[in-house]
Amino acid sequence: MRYLTPVTLLLGALAVITPLQSQSAPDATSWPNIIPPTGQTTLLNWLNKSGYKENFLPEPKIHASPVHGTVKTYYNPILAGDLHAKRKVFRKGAAMVKELYSGNKVTGYSVMVKVQKHANTQGPDWLFYETADKTGQNALLGRNLSACAGCHSEGVDYLRSTFRPYK
Structure with missing residues (x-):
């Protein structure tokens, strides 16, 4: 019978972890269905079906x-990978969904999707969407929306969140 020693376990773990660390973070072509739709109706339907949670x-x-x-934010694998890599300019396809709460209930959403790969000082690299309710009534959608880009320009490539995955 063969026994596993701590050294054997460590070497086995390194054999699994090392290839994962050497791979670059996923992009839209290597991992489909990770970028939110950008049309107002399709985006709202996707959000209401919790398409981002998977x-x-x-x-x-x-x-x-x-x-x-009160909020809870979800980061797609592109943005999570960029944050992990400590990038200052995120890749095209980076996205986040912020659930807006009233008490313990999700009442609306705020979404950012990077639609161009370079960092622009005016915010047009990002598509912003926000609705205070799940119907999309009076929703904001567009690039360089002053209501969004003004505040977000203070962040790292327009992301203001201090959450960093994989610290």
Whole structure:
């Protein structure tokens, strides 16, 4: 009978971890269905069906946001990989979904999708979407929306969140 020693276990773990670390973070071509739709109706339907929860990395808990009230944010694998790599300019396809809460109930969403690969000082690299309710009534959708880009310009490539996965 063969026994596993701590050294054998460590070598086995390294054999599994090393290839994972050497791979680059996924992009839209290597991992489909990780970029939110950008049309207002299709995006709202996707959000209401919780399409982001399957592949997006969530923040650990619901928390207060300085602008959006009580929230929980989910990061797609592209953005999570960029944050892990400490990139200052995120790749095209990077996206996040912020659930907006009233009590313990999701009442709306705020979404950012990087639609161009370079960092622009005016915000047109990002598509912003926000709805205070799940119907999309009075929703904001567009690039360089002053209501969004003004605040987000203070962040790293327009991302203001301090959450960093894989610390």
